[in-house]
Every structure is written in structure tokens, then in C-alpha cells.
Amino acid sequence: MNDRADINGRDVSAEPGQAMDVDVVVIGGALVGGTLAAALGQAGMIVAVVDAADPRVVADASFDGRASAIALSSRRLLEGVGVWDLLGNTAAPMLDIRVADAGSHLFLHYRHEEVGDEPFGHMVENTRMRQALIQRMDALPSVTLVAPQRCLRLDRSREGVRAHLADGSVVRAPLAVAADGRSSPTRDGAGIDILTWRYDQIAIVCTVAHERPHNFVACEHFLPAGPFAILPLLGNRSSIVWTERAELAPTIMGLDDAGFSRELRQRFGDFLGKVEPVGPRWSYPLSWHLAETAVAERLALVGDAYHGMHPIAGQGLNMGLRDVAALAEVVTDSFRLGLDWGAPSVLDRYQRWRRFDNMLMLGLTDGLNRLFSNDIAPIKLARDLGLATVNRIPPLKRLFMRHAMGVVGELPRLMQGRPL
Numbered sequence: 315m316n317d318r319a320d321i322n323g324r325d326v327s328a329e330p331g332q333a334m335d336v337d338v339v340v341i342g343g344a345l346v347g348g349t350l351a352a353a354l355g356q357a358g359m360i361v362a363v364v365d366a367a368d369p370r371v372v373a374d375a376s377f378d379g380r381a382s383a384i385a386l387s388s389r390r391l392l393e394g395v396g397v398w399d400l401l402g403n404t405a406a407p408m409l410d411i412r413v414a415d416a417g418s419h420l421f422l423h424y425r426h427e428e429v430g431d432e433p434f435g436h437m438v439e440n441t442r443m444r445q446a447l448i449q450r451m452d453a454l455p456s457v458t459l460v461a462p463q464r465c466l467r468l469d470r471s472r473e474g475v476r477a478h479l480a481d482g483s484v485v486r487a488p489l490a491v492a493a494d495g496r497s498s499p500t501r502d503g504a505g506i507d508i509l510t511w512r513y514d515q516i517a518i519v520c521t522v523a524h525e526r527p528h529n530f531v532a533c534e535h536f537l538p539a540g541p542f543a544i545l546p547l548l549g550n551r552s553s554i555v556w557t558e559r560a561e562l563a564p565t566i567m568g569l570d571d572a573g574f575s576r577e578l579r580q581r582f583g584d585f586l587g588k589v590e591p592v593g594p595r596w597s598y599p600l601s602w603h604l605a606e607t608a609v610a611e612r613l614a615l616v617g618d619a620y621h622g623m624h625p626i627a628g629q630g631l632n633m634g635l636r637d638v639a640a641l642a643e644v645v646t647d648s649f650r651l652g653l654d655w656g657a658p659s660v661l662d663r664y665q666r667w668r669r670f671d672n673m674l675m676l677g678l679t680d681g682l683n684r685l686f687s688n689d690i691a692p693i694k695l696a697r698d699l700g701l702a703t704v705n706r707i708p709p710l711k712r713l714f715m716r717h718a719m720g721v722v723g724e725l726p727r728l729m730q731g732r733p734l
């Protein structure tokens with residue numbers, strides 16, 4: 315989108331068939347790649363972000379129906395890279411989180427006051443966040459968003475990388491970052507295998523309007539087919555993530571409006587009064603994957619290119635943003651010292667920092683989904699007692715609440731609210 319040449323004495327315009335030299339080339343400029351570009355660009359690095367999608371299309375509300383739960387630590391990162399303010403007043407705070415099993419009177423209720431005065435996080439509509447990221451990238455003189463443009467091939471050597479784009483231009487850099495999503499062509503092209511499986515579940519996503527206010531409480535009900543999440547948006551509206559058995563999903567998606575409302579209300583209940591879906595519905599197949607390595611010669615993987623998890627805990631993007639904050643820190647530390655930021659020692663530091671945390675969350679979300687997506691009586695009893703027990707043991711409950719806020723573990727500077 316940007317039309318810039320000659321930043322810090324270097325030609326950074328990507329004319330068709332020409333070469334462009336940058337400090338970092340980011341392949342994929344969605345929520346994860348866009349945030350990384352904003353972080354590196356703000357630190358003065360010259361960044362090219364290549365994205366296959368048209369920026370005018372991705373910023374349209376019909377492009378992605380999801381709203382993401384952005385944990386407190388992710389909000390701090392977005393504030394630090396100048397994106398949060400651009401969201402305006404569109405983010406809805408999550409003050410409480412209530413988790414319950416269908417048909418049980420036992421529950422777990424997190425109240426933010428029990429761990430401080432900050433909300434657990436905020437619900438942000440994905441298209442709003444993407445718009446804000448495009449605006450931020452455009453405002454940073456050292457970031458060039460090359461979109462719509464596909465990266466066809468990435469050549470890597472000890473000296474650096476060359477990204478070959480569909481229009482014949484080439485971007486050269488000491489480091490490439492793959493932020494190109496679940497099916498990451500860059501990861502595949504580098505020969506990095508993934509461990510993966512598909513869930514026999516689909517997430518149906520829509521927005522509902524309801525009669526009574528949600529009071530900024532996020533609710534997750536466990537139904538036999540999987541979790542049903544009711545996530546607060548501004549006004550008397552909520553975003554729904556309804557996990558359903560894969561074989562039933564096409565029938566539900568194909569219902570007329572009245573039939574869809576009926577099915578939805580059966581699962582939603584009447585605790586917020588009359589409920590009505592508003593706007594379109596979307597469906598997302600669910601899967602799990604982890605790349606065998608997060609780094610290769612002059613290449614780092616971030617976000618869904620690196621890992622993908624069940625949305626049961628709303629953590630996929632948050633984990634991707636943790637990758638961003640950690641990678642931005644190790645890369646800019648080297649850049650400022652005048653060292654090679656694409657060197658194996660820098661990439662190893664990133665991999666060591668992120669591997670365990672990602673594996674833990676991947677294991678936890680998979681385990682929770684298996685534990686809660688069934689109706690087997692002894693398992694149901696055990697998990698209900700588990701919820702009630704956590705609810706009654708304050709130190710344990712506080713630990714879980716701090717996890718939901720994303721403030722546990724070795725946090726990168728940006729996620730602590732400190733400058734990069």
C-alpha cells in the first residue's frame with residue numbers, strides 16, 4: 315500500500331520485477347504478522363509485509379465474523395505498538411468469566427476484582443483490529459505493506475533470504491518471518507513438518523442481540539458437542555462461538571433464519587431475555603497443529619504458521635501475539651547492538667523462549683476440549699466437581715485467573731507494558 319523509496323539511504327520500493335532490500339520480510343500481514351511489523355517498524359527496522367489478501371477487502375466486516383478475546387498482556391502489546399488507540403472505543407471489556415457445565419448447578423466464576431482492577435481482557439472484532447493494523451503500518455515510515463501480493467517462494471542461505479513475489483519482484487532481507495497462517499506455504503516450503511489432527515467439530519460464529527445487558531460477563535457453557543461461548547460486545551450484543559459436531563454443522567448452517575434462531579436459543583438459554591442472531595453466520599473447521607521447529611536458517615514462524623489450537627480458551631491469537639512480543643524483543647536487541655538479527659543464536663533464543671509456553675497451551679486446550687466435549691456421567695461429575703473446587707480455593711483460582719489474563723510466565727517487555 316505504501317509508496318516509499320529510499321528509507322535510511324536504501325531503496326525500499328517494490329516495483330514489479332525489481333528487488334527491495336529490507337531488515338525483515340514478514341510473509342502474512344494479518345493479526346499476527348501485522349502486529350510484528352508494527353513492533354519492528356516502531357523500533358526503526360525496515361520491514362516489508364507481504365500479504366495475499368486485498369487490504370480493502372480484509373477491512374470489510376463481511377471478511378471475518380470472529381471477535382477475539384484479547385488478554386490483558388496482549389492489550390499491553392497492542393498499546394505499546396500504537397494499535398490499541400486506533401481501535402477507538404470499539405473494544406468491550408471482559409470483567410467476569412463464568413464457566414458452567416450444561417445441566418449442572420456447579421460452576422466456576424472469575425471476578426476481575428479478585429486479581430486487581432484491570433479487566434481480564436477485551437473482545438475486539440477481528441476486522442476492526444485488521445483495519446487498525448493497516449492504519450498503523452501505513453503510518454510507520456519504515457514499514458511497507460505489499461498487498462495484495464502473494465509470496466511464491468522463499469530462498470534462504472547463510473547470507474540472507476530472497477522472497478519471490480507473484481508480480482516478479484524480489485524482497486531481500488537478513489531474516490524472514492512466516493506469519494502466513496495454518497497452511498503456511500512458507501513453512502511447507504522450508505520443509506518444516508507439523509504434527510496435526512482435525513477435531514470432529516466445527517465452530518459456528520455469529521453475533522446476537524439480547525434484551526438484557528451482559529454486564530461484560532463472558533460465559534462458557536459446556537454442551538455435549540463442545541463449548542458454547544457467549545462473549546460480550548458493546549451494547550446489548552454478544553459474539554457466539556458455538557462448537558458443534560462436524561456432521562451436524564452443514565444442517566445448522568443451512569437452516570433458515572427462524573430455524574437457526576430456534577437452535578441457537580435452545581443452547582443459549584434465556585438468562586439475557588429474548589435473543590436474536592444479527593448479521594451473517596460463519597463456520598470454521600477446527601484442528602490442532604504444531605510445527606516441529608519454530609526456526610530454520612534465517613526464518614522464524616509465528617502465530618498460526620507455528621501452532622493452531624482449539625478456540626475453547628480463546629488463546630490462539632494471544633499465543634501468536636506472545637510469539638510476536640518475544641521475537642520482536644530478541645531481534646531488536648540484536649539490531650540495536652549492530653549484530654546479525656537473523657543469526658542462529660538469535661533465532662534459538664526465540665525458539666527456547668516460546669516452545670514450552672506454546673506446548674503447554676496446546677496441551678491444555680486439547681485436554682479441556684476432550685474432557686468437556688462429552689456426556690459420559692462419571693467424567694461429567696468429575697469435571698463439575700473440579701470446577702466447583704477451583705471456585706472455592708482462592709490461590710488456585712487466582713492462578714487460573716492470571717493465566718486467563720496472560721500475565722503468567724516470562725513475559726516479553728511489550729507484554730509487561732514496558733517499551734521494546
Ligand SMILES: Cc1cc2nc3c(=O)[nH]c(=O)nc-3n(C[C@H](O)[C@H](O)[C@H](O)COP(=O)(O)OP(=O)(O)OC[C@H]3O[C@@H](n4cnc5c(N)ncnc54)[C@H](O)[C@@H]3O)c2cc1C
Pocket residue numbers: 341342343344345346347364365366367380381382383384463464465466493494495496498499500517519555598616617618619625627628629630631632633634
Ligand atoms: C472460531 C474461532 C475463534 C477464535 N477465537 C479466538 C479468541 O477469542 N482469542 C484468541 O486469542 N484466538 C482466537 N482464535 C484463534 C485466532 O483467530 C488465530 O490464532 C489467529 O487469527 C491467527 O492469526 P495469524 O495472523 O497467525 O494467521 P491468519 O489469520 O491465518 O493470517 C495469515 C495471513 O497470511 C496471508 N498469506 C497466506 N499465504 C500467503 C502467501 N503465500 N503470501 C502472502 N500472504 C500469504 C493470508 O492472506 C493471511 O492474511 C479463534 C479461532 C477460531 C477458529
